Amino acid sequence: MIAIGAIILGSLMLLDKFAFGEFGISQPIMAGTLLGMVFGDIPSGILVGAGLQLIFLGGLPIGRDIPPDGPAAGIIACSVFFIARPGSSTGQSLALALLLALIASIVGGALEIMARRFNDRLFKNYKQHPACVTRNHLLGLLTAFIRNVCTIAPFLLIASLVPIPEQFPSLSPEHFIIIGIGIGSAHALYLFSKRATFPYIVIGGLCGLALLVL
Amino acid sequence: MRLGIARTVRLTFASFFIQTSWSFSSLQTLGFVFNLLSGARREHQQELQSIYPKIFNTHPYMASYIIGAILRTHDENSLTPDRIDRFILIAQTSFATAGDLLFWQTIRPALLLCAVILGLKIGIAGPVAAFIAYNILHLYHRIHGLCDGYEKGADVIYVLRSRRFTLVQRVFEFLGAFATGGLIALATTDFHALLIVPLCLIFVGLLFKRIASVIIIIIAIIITLAIVVI
Numbered sequence: 001m002i003a004i005g006a007i008i009l010g011s012l013m014l015l016d017k018f019a020f021g022e023f024g025i026s027q028p029i030m031a032g033t034l035l036g037m038v039f040g041d042i043p044s045g046i047l048v049g050a051g052l053q054l055i056f057l058g059g060l061p062i063g064r065d066i067p068p069d070g071p072a073a074g075i076i077a078c079s080v081f082f083i084a085r086p087g088s089s090t091g092q093s094l095a096l097a098l099l100l101a102l103i104a105s106i107v108g109g110a111l112e113i114m115a116r117r118f119n120d121r122l123f124k125n126y127k128q129h130p131a132c133v134t135r136n137h138l139l140g141l142l143t144a145f146i147r148n149v150c151t152i153a154p155f156l157l158i159a160s161l162v163p164i165p166e167q168f169p170s171l172s173p174e175h176f177i178i179i180g181i182g183i184g185s186a187h188a189l190y191l192f193s194k195r196a197t198f199p200y201i202v203i204g205g206l207c208g209l210a211l212l213v214l
Numbered sequence: 215m216r217l218g219i220a221r222t223v224r225l226t227f228a229s230f231f232i233q234t235s236w237s238f239s240s241l242q243t244l245g246f247v248f249n250l251l252s253g254a255r256r257e258h259q260q261e262l263q264s265i266y267p268k269i270f271n272t273h274p275y276m277a278s279y280i281i282g283a284i285l286r287t288h289d290e291n292s293l294t295p296d297r298i299d300r301f302i303l304i305a306q307t308s309f310a311t312a313g314d315l316l317f318w319q320t321i322r323p324a325l326l327l328c329a330v331i332l333g334l335k336i337g338i339a340g341p342v343a344a345f346i347a348y349n350i351l352h353l354y355h356r357i358h359g360l361c362d363g364y365e366k367g368a369d370v371i372y373v374l375r376s377r378r379f380t381l382v383q384r385v386f387e388f389l390g391a392f393a394t395g396g397l398i399a400l401a402t403t404d405f406h407a408l409l410i411v412p413l414c415l416i417f418v419g420l421l422f423k424r425i426a427s428v429i430i431i432i433i434a435i436i437i438t439l440a441i442v443v444i
Contacts, residue, residue, distance in 0.1 A: 207399070
């Protein structure tokens with residue numbers, strides 16, 4: 001029941017990725033915070049969302065390029081973590097959440113390409129019946145929602161139906177964040193490292209170090 | 215000449231659906247026509263439907279500038295269809311480049327980095343503040359873009375030189391750079407944190423070599439598996 005609720009909520013949140021609004025609610029850190037609220041554990045939601053956000057910081061939807069689905073990965077990671085945690089340790093559910101989310105991002109990207117190919121039919125319909133603009137255009141919401149359900153449902157059902165074996169490896173929150181910082185700082189350096197911004201990176205690093213030590 | 219509150223509200227709401235039916239062959243065309251029709255006067259609706267089956271694609275937040283300008287030209291009958299086509303062709307590329315650079319490559323990653331750092335350090339206030347700031351900025355472009363487009367017509371393209379683009383981009387570049395350095399605050403003080411250095415170097419190398427993002431994620435999966443097993 002929890003999994004079905006999470007699938008519907010996640011699929012609705014994922015509409016924000018491109019089908020409706022693009023308000024940023026589907027970004028992993030925002031989705032993690034929101035799912036943390038729903039599941040009653042905001043700090044854990046922020047932790048999982050933050051790690052995934054750093055990994056997918058650089059997924060830029062520029063032009064026709066469709067990068068791996070970071071928003072879907074964030075929603076899946078948080079939901080899997082909260083669904084799997086009652087039956088296993090925090091470390092095991094975190095490891096499972098991260099692995100499933102990374103796989104889901106690739107699956108999500110492929111399904112998005114399929115959904116957008118399906119949308120070609122809506123455009124063809126519009127060309128044949130120019131008066132039906134609104135119907136053909138808004139049917140895209142349904143395509144996007146079905147694609148979201150197809151991306152999220154298998155992973156959440158696996159997490160809720162298949163118990164994690166005892167010997168399943170574990171990932172501590174510290175290691176999880178270290179993976180996130182490693183990949184996230186690479187993305188951030190790629191985006192923000194220029195000659196003009198270099199002093200700000202150094203100042204930020206010094207402030208970060210001070211915060212870490214204190 | 216002003217757009218009017220009712221039309222602005224209708225067009226702003228329609229702009230949330232600009233990419234709903236995005237497809238590889240039509241890109242945002244259907245969304246563009248849908249937006250124009252939601253703001254067009256009744257006597258122009260038929261005409262708009264027949265004029266715009268061409269391909270349209272731009273940054274989703276920046277489409278408002280072009281839609282506002284097109285509605286103005288129709289309300290005034292000020293441009294010939296040929297000149298409107300030429301304007302759309304130039305404007306969609308220019309606004310797409312500006313929007314990608316401003317939002318996808320600067321504002322969004324900078325605010326998300328801040329949300330991550332503040333979220334992990336102080337809690338829910340961090341993501342909420344970043345969410346509010348991001349939405350103020352893109353809603354400003356969506357709403358103000360419509361009004362500017364309608365007010366300036368085809369000259370709206372010159373707003374790309376304005377401070378709302380150049381200054382904001384510079385400020386968020388500096389914020390993003392500061393937050394990049396600040397990521398170190400999230401590490402731990404034990405020796406496992408040293409793992410950040412090789413991880414960062416591997417992925418910086420992959421990104422600068424422009425390796426496909428799917429391969430980068432596969433490498434991330436392999437590294438995660440290695441860390442989990444070890």
